Amino acid sequence: MSKKPETPLLDQVTFPADMRDMKPTQLKQLADELRAEMISAVSSTGGHFGSGLGVVELTVAIHYVFNTPDDKLIWDVGHQCYPHKILTGRRDRIRTLRQGGGLSGFTKRTESEYDPFGAAHSSTSISAAVGMAMASKFAGKPDKAIAVIGDGAMSAGMAYEAMNNAAQAGNQLVVILNDNDMSIAPPVGAMSAYLSRVLSSREYLSIRDIGRSLMKRLPKQLVTTARRAEEYARGLATGGTLFEELGFYYIGPIDGHNFDHLLPVLENVRDAKEGPILVHVVTEKGRGHPFGKAAADKYHAVPKFDVVTGELKKSTPKAPQYTKVFANSLVQEAEKDDKIVAISAAMPSGTGLDVFGKRFPDRTFDVGIAEQHGVTFAAGMATQGMKPFAAIYSTFLQRAYDQVVHDVAIQKLPVRFAIDRAGLVGSDGQTHAGSFDITYLASLPNMIVMAAGDEAELMHMVATAVAVDDYPTAFRYPRGEGLGVELPAIGSPLEIGRGRILREGSKVAILSLGGRLGEALKAADILDSRGLSTTVADARFAKPLDQAMIRDLAANHEVVITIEEGAIGGFGSHVLEFMSGEGLLDSASFKLRTMKLPDIFQEQDSPEKQYEQAHLTAPYIVETALRALGHNDFEASRGALA
Structure with a gap:
């Protein structure tokens, strides 16, 4: 763990109100100390890094100018909120970020009144802020709603849908566009700051209101001409015509690291009688840390690292990452087929593309x-x-579910969905868990749904998806390392709807779908050691099911256990529905048990602990089998792999 930095000013701040008595000239030192504290904390926990470094001054300025928490501050996407957490009563827990029982890596309503809206998926902030601003208007409260949205999040249509609906919120809505996709260029200097101060001032806004009143008395043609002239004149100086057309009063761009620019503009916006207002702020991702600034992704997210050298403390992998296996397999297939194309939604490195x-x-x-x-x-x-x-x-594909149904499945179009981060994902927690894709995809007609039990199977599933040209296909795979199995030179297409038997027994059958296959094999070892002969089958397909294999397992075993890293309504439910329809559950001598994720949103922790909490590890598989067989000594088995 790194040595904590000296932070005499920051030590005086527990909540934002504590810094509002400071002089504006003290805020730069406060920001420097806040940045040092964040670097120190993330070096010991890992987490999102570059975005938080880029908004340190902006965070200080917002909390200094606005009356949070009465004024509602919403961060979009939320991964830039670490400085915000330090300033809002959570500094004493900041070194528990993304750890089990610790602070979330995103904003979270249950964590603090300063987090009025949980955000970990992008582009939701303006919609939420419009709702909060309207609620304040209905209640007769002066409270503002401030949405801070990154330029990347502005690529999503939801942001524009919200802005198109924002006019009624009036001056109680403030949107701050945090533009960190470019360095601070010459336009974001003294002249731009001066213009922004003038155009956000009460005097200018009052003159504009008078002008509007006068225009109501003019003929319609002259009104249109006058409005266009004013917009054109301001557009030449500041840009922002798009936002003006959506009903916002645009101010900017301004330097998001310069308090001399930030404070007067935010104060003018706070006191404005007109609105809604959009403030365009330019920041530098990774600012203040030489290694973060130099990295191509500005150290977007990092494991633990050395503060002095910037060296990332990565563990040595024992097997290839699933994401890398997918990426390399797709390249291999594309070498042979020039019709293959790849599509990412702002996650090219995360998905391996x-x-x-x-x-x-x-x-x-x-x-x-x-x-x-x-x-x-x-x-x-x-x-x-x-x-x-x-x-x-998986968690982001949820955002496109209607398109999967309406535009792909109904039309039987052969789109191939490579679903990364299937199952539990560790420190990113409940907002990023891939819990639901089996359920929401396998329920659709015309869909083929696969799940890789190991990295070799993933290669075969990529090849299978290439070969299927008359149906949409989906294949899911977990975050992290594979099982260390031998990889083929290139994947081979699988027979659709056909699973595989990895080991044969006669008493218990474990039917696994996806990333719990390794645990199923460990459980079989334990059961075999206790004289309970165990079959392990890899279903491969959640849809269509391997009906022949399921019939065989039911006919030749006393207990069949399905296991998956998905929510209720998924693979186990499909097996149960099939067995029920076939009458396979009518025998008193046969038992079926389904193991799946619990019906809760699981908190962040290490993936290993999350699966332990979900009872999806080998000892719990053993316990499930023993209970089904009527054994009473299952407690000892739980510690068999400790």
């Missing part, structure tokens, strides 16, 4: 944070004979 993009830049598409568009874009390509692979995290 940066590897594909380097090899096939013209066949790689990053649509931004726009999963809905990405899915329908893929559908459009599929209509023309292309073979699109949409690589999207």
Whole structure:
């Protein structure tokens, strides 16, 4: 753990009210200390890094100017909120970030009254802020709602839907566009700051209101001409015409690291009688840390690291990462088939498509944070004979569910969904868990749904998806390392709806789908050692089911246990429905048990502890089998693998 920095000013701040008595000239030192504290904390916990470093001054300025928590501050996406947490009563727990029982890596309503809205998926802030601002208006309260949204999050349509609906919120709504996609260029200097102060001042806004009143008395043609002239004049100086058309009063761009620019503008916005207002702030991702600033992704997210050298403390992998196996397999397939294209929704490195993009830049598409568009874009390509692979995290594919149903499944278009981060994901917690994709995809007609039990199977599933040209396909795989199995030179297409038997027994059958296969094999070892002969089967397909294999397992075993890293309504439910319909559950001598994720949103922890808490580890599989067989000594088995 790094040595904590000296922070005499920050030590005086527990809540934002504590710094509002400070002089503006003290805020730069406060920001410097806040940045040092954040660097120290993240070096010992890991977590999102570059975005938080970029908003330190902005965070201080907002809490200094606005009356939080009465004024509601919403961070979008939420991963830049670490400085905010330090200033809002959580500094004493900041070194528990993303740990079991610790602070969330995102804003969270149950954590603090300063987190009025939980955010970990992007582009929700403006919608929530409009709702809060309208509620304040109805209640007759003066409270503002301030949405801080990154330029990346502005690529999603939801942000524009919200802005189009924002006019009624009036001056109680403030949107701060945090533009960190570029360095601070010359336009964001003294002249721009001066213009922003003037154009946000009460005097200018009052003159504008008078002008509007006068325009109501003018003929319609002159009103239109006058409005266009004013917008054009301000547009030449500041830009922002798009936001003006959506009903916002645009101010900016301003330097998000300069308090001399930030404070007067935010004070003018706070006191404005007109609104809603959008303030365009330019910040530098990774600011204040030389290694974060130099990295290509500005150290977007990091494991623990050395504060002095910047060296990341990564563990040595024992097996290849599933994401890397997918990426390399897709490149192999694309070498043979020029119709294969890859689509990412602002996650090229996270999904491994940066590897594909380097090899096939013209066949790689990053649509931004726009999963809905990405899915329908893929559908459009599929209509023309292309073979699109949409690589999207399970948790983010939820955002495009209507497009999966309406634009892909109904039309039987062969879009290939590569679903990364299936199952529990550790420190990112409940907002990023891939819990529901089996349920929401396997319920759709025309869908083929696969889940990789190991990294070799993932290669075969990529090849299978390439080969299927008359149905949409989906294959899911977990975060992290594979099982260390031997990889084939290249994947081979699987027979659709056909599972595999890995080991044969006669008493208990474990039917696994996806990433719990390793635990199923460990459980079989324990059961065999106790004289309970155990079969392990890898279902491979959640849809269509391998009905012949299920019938055989039911006919030749006393107990069949299904296990999956998905929510209720998934693979186990489909097996149960099939067995019930076939009359396979009518025998008193046969028992079926389903193991799945619990019906809760699980908190962050290490993936190992999360699966332990979910009772999806080998000892719990053993316990489930023993209970089904009527044994009473299952307690000892729980510690068998300790």
